[in-house]
Amino acid sequence: MYRGKGYGKEKRMAIIEINDVKKVYPLGKVEVQAVKGVTFSIEKGDFVSIAGPSGSGKSTILNMLGLIDKPTSGEVFIGGKATSGLSDKDLTRFRHEVLGFVFQSFNLIPVLNVWENIEFPLLLGKTKISASEKASWIDWLIEEVGLTEWKTHKPNELSGGQRQRVAIARALVTKPEIVLADEPTANLDSTTGEQIIELMKKINRELDTTFIFSTHDAKIVDVADHIIRLKDGLVIENRRRGEDNVSGGSRGEE
């Protein structure tokens, strides 16, 4: 069951918790409060949408969840572990082993082909897997994202949708518990965008990987099991599909 009031009957484990997180950016001589004290938790295996208009703070929250940015105050817990005191080395290891990333602009390495781009994260860690095991796993992922015929192609030979599929496969290759996707459909047409979300949903079901994606597209938001809606750096809605608003959210709302 989702932690907090009003969630399903089955008790589920929170894989991510963020507690009164604030983020302030200096902009010249003034300070901009991008996130103004946000608290929520996400359960393992959830398909979560962080929704809101531009400037609402969704990318900032996603960056902090992905440990690529640090909160000005508050704490981010991943798998129950506080991340604020971690060294750069530990954060890197965490990102490599626990998290997967899908970027709005795909962010593939231009000189590597599809297969190599997906393989790349496996070459960064210390975990050794046999060449045959690695090959069969990557081939399975490529098949899963529907790019078997394109695996030797470079990113510039692929369409936007195909590139995002590669990015999804790359995010999954290290078998992370959480995949974070920052507006994964923003650079795609609506049909392709829907296909990408469907693909993410399918993998979420098959591998029980927690997916957290940010979007401002209302149609895509509705696909999520758990919706966290932001406005002006505050959570204005935090609910699972078909359920009421849950506790957490912004301090001001509690």
Place this chain on the structure above:
Amino acid sequence: MPVTFRIAFRNLFEHKSKSLIIGILLALGALILVVGNSFIDASRQGIRTSFTDNYTGDVFVSGVSEEGDVSLFGVMSVGGLASTPVIPDFDKVLAEVRGSPLVSKATGMATSYGIVTRGDEGIDNLDSDDSDKDMTARLLFLFGIDARDYWTVFDSIDITSGKALEPGQTGLVINEEQLSLLSKWMKRPLNIGDNLVVQGFSSAGMKIRELPIVATYKQKGGGANPMQMAFVDIDTLRIMAGMTIGTNENIVLNESQTAMLSIDDTDSLFADDLFEATPAEGGFDENLIQSQLADTEAREKANTADTGAWQFIVIKTKDPAGAKPLAAYLNETFAKNDIKASAGDWQKAAGPYGQSVDVIRIVFTVAIAILCIVAIIIIMNTFVISVIERTGEIGTMRAIGAGKGFIRKLFAAEALVLSLLFSTIGALLGLGVTAILGALKLEAGNSFLEVLFGGKYLAPAVTPISFFAAIVAMVAVGYIAHLYPVSVALKIQPVRAMQQD
């Protein structure tokens, strides 16, 4: 292949213009290093062969001077040309040299400078042209040789006309090209048997001798040689160089002379008692004066060669590799027996000529160092631009789990791949350029180029060491140039991945 090198190789072709900018610089550097070093090596080898074969042998023994280093060209001191010391206990030293199993042949010699005169200097009405002002035609560097064995020690000297000096014979063996220059200056053809008036000068003063030209020579090897070198019999040389009996004798002063030199107050020299109170009876004693003037002993001594005086021993070793241990052995022996002599290699003997190679190498090294600094700055800037352009890519790598070490390795691999590839291309081009220059057999137009070319013709040769050293040097340049850009790359935060367009 590690992923870092895979990415590095592909980035090389992906960013062609940047790769070319960096690559051309590195290739150019390697090319200049290979070609430049081939010139210097050829020059050094040419001068070395020329001197060891024709003048200095493999090992050179000289006396020791406190004024400066002793070479065949004399002792260059701060105050100018100092006296060249003779080898003390020459016979003992020569016997020691010849007794070494490393030695093939050895001979004694001495050197001095001479200027040919034609007896018309200062006459205004004589036709004058450029050759009159050209000192190179008149200047001779005189080698006083032991005709008994010099020609067998230096068998690379080819007598082109006349006959080589024989023991006891007085005369001059002159370079055939120098003779033609002299003929031009003398405004008359000079032939074997003609006499030349040579004014010898050394730290001991000047002496003029009329010397017959007995032969002309050229070097068989045709290396880089000062053509002013001329061979003369040792006794004539000794006189011209001031190596006479009188020179080596101690001057004995009588009591009054010693007292006069010890006076501190110079005014007292002109005191009332300067002259004897009583002049000699009967005025000047003419007979006494005549007898004093008739005594030519001192003059004869000054003009009589000191037959035991030798400035140098030049040694040919059985194997050139034996030169170093032989010199070390001889120096040890001299030190043990308290003989003020010193043994060294051809470069010590060649003096300024030997040093010219080092000077050229220093100038070249400084020029290359400046070029390298410029190259490092340009390459560094290009790498920094590349890092800035790839901020998103680096941020992505960091976001998906690449540590700083990986980013460091990635850029090091790119720098190494780029510098290794292009410096190898540059070195190979250098090899090609040297081969073409060698095949063209370019002739040295002047004496400076002769020294630079190491002979009459340009014959550069690339040694494996200089080839690989050029590559290593340029790889080092590439590696150094990447250090700052990589520090910029390491500052890129993973969050920058989100800002990639």
